[in-house]
Amino acid sequence: MFSHIMVGANDxxxxxxxxxxxxxxxxxxxxxxxxxxxxFYVTPTGIFSISxxxxxxxxxFANGGTIGFAAKSPEEAVAWHDAGVAAGGASCxxxxxxxxxxxxxxxxxxxxxxxxxxxxxxxxxxxx
Numbered sequence: 001m002f003s004h005i006m007v008g009a010n011d012x013x014x015x016x017x018x019x020x021x022x023x024x025x026x027x028x029x030x031x032x033x034x035x036x037x038x039x040f041y042v043t044p045t046g047i048f049s050i051s052x053x054x055x056x057x058x059x060x061f062a063n064g065g066t067i068g069f070a071a072k073s074p075e076e077a078v079a080w081h082d083a084g085v086a087a088g089g090a091s092c093x094x095x096x097x098x099x100x101x102x103x104x105x106x107x108x109x110x111x112x113x114x115x116x117x118x119x120x121x122x123x124x125x126x127x128x
Contacts, residue, residue, distance in 0.1 A: 004047035005067055008059030009115045012037055014088065015050045018114050021087035023048075025079040026069055026121070045070075061116035068120045074098075074107040077121040081109035088114050098125065 009015035016039045020030040023041055031039035031050070038051040048067075053059050071077035074096075081096050089111040096109035105125040112118055 002046055004049060006038075006049040006051055007067065007113070007115065007117045008053045009050050009113075010052070010059045011114065012039060012050055012052060014114045015039070018084065018087045018089055019048070019050065022080050022084040022089070022111070022119075023069070025076060025083045026071060059115050061112070061118060066110075066118045066120050068122050071107070071109075071121040071123040074123055074125075077107050077109040077123050080121040081111060084111040084113075084119070089119075092118065096121075 007015075016031055016033070019039070019041065024030070028041055028043060031041045033039050036051075038049055041048040069080065071080060078096050081091065085091055091110065092112050093108075093110035097107065099106050099108050103124075104127055107123040107125060109121045110118065111120075
């Protein structure tokens with residue numbers, strides 16, 4: 001459904017360091033910087049990118065928005081979360097753990113990146 005997701009950052013290098021660290025726990029290589037200073041993480045399932053806002057205004061996060069990254073296991077989601085906190089992110093929502101929802105059991109871990117964007121690592125648990 002999605003081709004790419006781009007988030008704004010006031011300090012692209014700080015955000016690149018954060019995402020290089022967190023996405024590495026999900027098996028994604030470091031982002032590549034293009035000639036405009038934007039950072040791209042290209043995978044077979046989509047592209048995630050970071051950029052200073054092109055309108056010159058400060059970057060801000062989307063109130064109510066969340067960007068989710070797929071984790072292969074609960075342990076990978078925890079590693080992602082812990083790496084993010086160590087890389088300058090902030091834990092948010094409830095601590096990492098199982099949540100029951102209308103789509104079954106999910107293992108969720110939430111962070112805010114250095115620019116305040118809300119992120120989640122999610123692993124769908126098998127049906128019991």
